[in-house]
Amino acid sequence: MNDRELMELAQKARETSYSPYSRFRVGAALLTKSGKVYTGCNIENASYPATVCAERTAIFKAVSEGEKEFEALAIVGGREGETADFCAPCGVCRQVVAEFCPPAFKILLGNPAKFKAYTLEMLLPLSFTGSDL
Numbered sequence: 001m002n003d004r005e006l007m008e009l010a011q012k013a014r015e016t017s018y019s020p021y022s023r024f025r026v027g028a029a030l031l032t033k034s035g036k037v038y039t040g041c042n043i044e045n046a047s048y049p050a051t052v053c054a055e056r057t058a059i060f061k062a063v064s065e066g067e068k069e070f071e072a073l074a075i076v077g078g079r080e081g082e083t084a085d086f087c088a089p090c091g092v093c094r095q096v097v098a099e100f101c102p103p104a105f106k107i108l109l110g111n112p113a114k115f116k117a118y119t120l121e122m123l124l125p126l127s128f129t130g131s132d133l
């Protein structure tokens with residue numbers, strides 16, 4: 001599984017986004033160290049705070065299946081009807097990634113045709129984690 005293939009899976013996961021309120025559709029694909037991929041989309045709710053982002057859907061699916069060792073996360077998002085360009089993960093999702101992944105963990109942002117690799121540390125510097133407790 002190369003980076004572009006992971007981005008393609010994130011793009012595919014975006015198709016099932018349930019986002020009638022924001023009309024902003026996001027897909028995520030999480031590659032485990034064992035080579036499996038868990039995908040997720042954003043799932044909104046009429047009670048807006050009950051919404052869950054695509055990244056957390058993917059992470060929670062994986063963790064609930066017993067996976068906790070991750071290699072990379074790809075994120076593809078954008079307005080409904082538009083080609084996804086660039087979608088940065090929200091702060092809550094960055095914090096959830098930090099719960100399971102080291103600072104050097106790879107996060108791919110953009111779309112399958114044009115994307116860039118970041119590290120978790122770049123997106124969440126000076127993070128607060130379990131090792132602080």
Ligand code: THU
Binds near residue numbers: 026041043044051089
């Ligand atoms: N959203 C995600 O799923 N991931 C992100 O990285 C940013 C935002 C969703 C949440 C909500 O359904 C919609 O995008 C607008 O905020």
